[in-house]
Each structure stands twice: as structure tokens, then as C-alpha cells.
Amino acid sequence: MAPRTILLAALLAGSATPAAAQETPNIEMWRLDCGTIELSDTAPFSDTHLYDGEPRTLTDSCYLIRNGDRYLLWDAGLPAALRGTSATQWVFTLSVEKTIAEQLAEIEVAASDITYIGVSHYHDDHIGQAAEFPDAELLIGRGDAEAVTSGRMEATRAQLAPWLAEGAEGKVTRIAGDHDVFGDGSVRMVAMHGHTPGHKALVVELPQSGTYMLTGDLYHFEEQIENKGVPVFNTDRADTLASFHRFNQMADNLDATIVIQHDPRHLVRLPTFPESAR
16 A cells, blocks of 8 residues: 555544544533612713613522533522512612522532533623632633732632632633633633633533523623623623634634523523523
């Protein structure tokens, strides 16, 4: 056999993965209710005054993703201390009806079953109940972790104490760019910096339902996609606009269903808990 033919045969043999090794991952995803945010004025969500004077209701969504016997909790909602009550801060009125642990119990998942907690970013409405899962590995953007441990964000650091406090023993992975959560390409944290220095979105490939992209706080509601509203509290405007472009192009190329985590109009894009998407 000629050398070129031998090389071609070797390449083809290496690419012919046995069918058993190509089995579709056993994945499902639940949307969890992690609180409600009433806005008396949506003005802070645009630094060009797009939404001045508009009241709005936002939902606070978290997600549980099972890959075989491993679980990822994506975002950890508002603090459990708000359960059954509310608190007003600036233009925000925050409330929680049911904790994450209570919802997980409904589908017979214990706190100790959670393998990873992936947080899109360090804001209170995304890490509020994280400390209730101290045995899980924290997945966080490197820029966010550096900000939290800089000494300027002690309240936030306390909420992530199992992983980021002085002498913490919890396992943490600080992600600079993108990250394959389960190692099989099914769930990926993707860099969408700008809302915070290490902000991430999540790409989830479901065998039956297709591809979903969870926004974190890149977008808070649909209008921001249309008119590129950048919140006044984002850490970097240019990075935000670049992330808008990356996210939208990625969603188009993957033919993905976009789920804006704070937009109540997007709740219908996933089954109602305790049902899951597969």
C-alpha cells in the first residue's frame, strides 16, 4: 500500500468513532422560580434614557440541568431570607415565594446531589442561595471572582463564602473564557463580558428540544435586543455591545431558542416546573 493510502486509511480509522461512544447524553433542564423583581422605574436599564419612567415586572429564573447523574444549578436566585416577604432597594422591590431547595425537593433532588453551581455573574439576584450548596463546585467568571475577592465587595464575598472567603475550602473554577461544564459539549458557559467583568451566558444542547441559550443578565428583557439598551450599572459598555453581537450571532448560527432569564414573557419557552425540557 502506498504511503499516501496508508495515511488516509489511518485518518479515516481515527475518525470512525464506534456508535456506542457517540451515545447522546441523557440531559434534561428545569426552570426554577427564584423570585420576582418589581421595577418602579426601568430607567437604570438604559444609559441613553430608552426606558425612563416605565414600570416593569421581572422574573428571577434559575435552572437545573441534569447530565446523567451529575447536576448543574445555573444561577442561585434571590436570598432565601426573602421567602414570604419583600424588600425594596432603589427602584427594585424583591420577593421570593419558594426557595431553590424546596423546589428541588419536589423532584427528589437533594442539595448534596448538585455537582456544580454555575453563576452568570456576582449580582445578588444570581447568587442569593448559592451558599446552601457548599459541597458543589462553583463555576464563576475569572473577572467576577477577582472583583469579589478584591476587598471592595465584602457583602457579595460573604454570599460566596464557601468558595471565595479567606481560607475557604469549597472547590471553585475561575473561567477566563468559555467552559465545557460536563466535558461532552452539551452545556457550555460562554463569555459575555460587560454586565460584569466575567459575565457568562449558558448554551444547553438538549437531545429532543434542541439548543437553548440562557442570557444571564446580558439582556433583561426583549426590548434590549431590539434597541441595544445598556444598563447604567454595567461595568463596561464596549464589552457589553461586543457581547450583544457575539450572543446574537451565536444564537443565529446554532438556531438556538433564546431564554432571557428575567423576562416573564420567556417563561413559556420552557416547560412549567416540575416538568422538564429534554
